[in-house]
Each structure stands twice: as structure tokens, then as C-alpha cells.
Amino acid sequence: MDAHRLIKLAQKTGDEAVVSKLIDRLYELYFVENKSIADHDVLKRVTTEVGLDADKVDDVLNSDQFEADVRRDEMSAAQSGVQGVPFFVINQKYAISGAQPYEVMVNALKQISEEE
Structure with a gap:
């Protein structure tokens, strides 16, 4: 803490x-x-x-x-479904969980940018 x-x-x-x-x-x-x-x-x-x-x-x-503030962060993470690390939240809307290969991250970011 x-x-x-x-x-x-x-x-x-x-x-x-x-x-x-x-x-x-x-x-x-x-x-x-x-x-x-x-x-x-x-x-x-x-x-x-x-x-x-x-x-x-x-x-x-x-x-x-x-x-x-730290407790609020913990609650926010739990509400977002965070159960481990790494866990990426993009634009308060999209989540990528776990250690992912580079290609997965790039493809996810491309897809998110197209949707936004």
C-alpha cells in the first residue's frame, strides 16, 4: 500500500x-x-x-x-474485471488482459482506432 x-x-x-x-x-x-x-x-x-x-x-x-485514492484504483480495477497483470485499459472502454504477443497488441490497437 x-x-x-x-x-x-x-x-x-x-x-x-x-x-x-x-x-x-x-x-x-x-x-x-x-x-x-x-x-x-x-x-x-x-x-x-x-x-x-x-x-x-x-x-x-x-x-x-x-x-x-489507491483504494479507488483497486475498486475501479475490480469493476473493470482486472484479475491479473498486465491489464491494459484503452479509452476507458477496451481491455486487453495478460501478456500478449506484439502482433495481438498491434491488431487490437488498430481495431480500436478504427472503431473510435
Whole structure:
């Protein structure tokens, strides 16, 4: 939950590069470095590394800030039928579930663009 709340903080900055770096580093920490992304020390290090303000990070970690936003995202995903990852929602209307070959994604996007 805390990692998701910090992604919300990063999104609030409006800097997509920071958001992207944070998400990439969280995946790397979890899947490559076998670190706990629930650990506040790990989260503080990575958020500082990507350029988030340390005081704002502490404020989020010491409160329930952005928790309601994350819960709304969870509810929205469940209502959209998300049961796993990856799951792509396009134009709030079309869904592509699971890891799909490149050709499937291209064909789906072409079909969607023709319908829109």
C-alpha cells in the first residue's frame, strides 16, 4: 500500500519522468534486488533517489494520505474485471488482459482506432 501511495505522491508532482523512474525502481528493487518495497527505509531511499521531496515522503508514510485514492484504483480495477497483470485499459472502454504477443497488441490497437 505504501509504495502505491508514494506513486500517487509522484503523480501529484506532474513530472511523468519521476513517476516512471519510481515505478521502474520499485520493480527493480522487488524483482531483481529482492528488497521489501513495504519497508519504509527502502521506500525513503528510492523516492529520494528519483527526486521526491524527503519531507513530503515522510508526511505520506506517517499518515493515510493517498490511501483513499489507491483504494479507488483497486475498486475501479475490480469493476473493470482486472484479475491479473498486465491489464491494459484503452479509452476507458477496451481491455486487453495478460501478456500478449506484439502482433495481438498491434491488431487490437488498430481495431480500436478504427472503431473510435
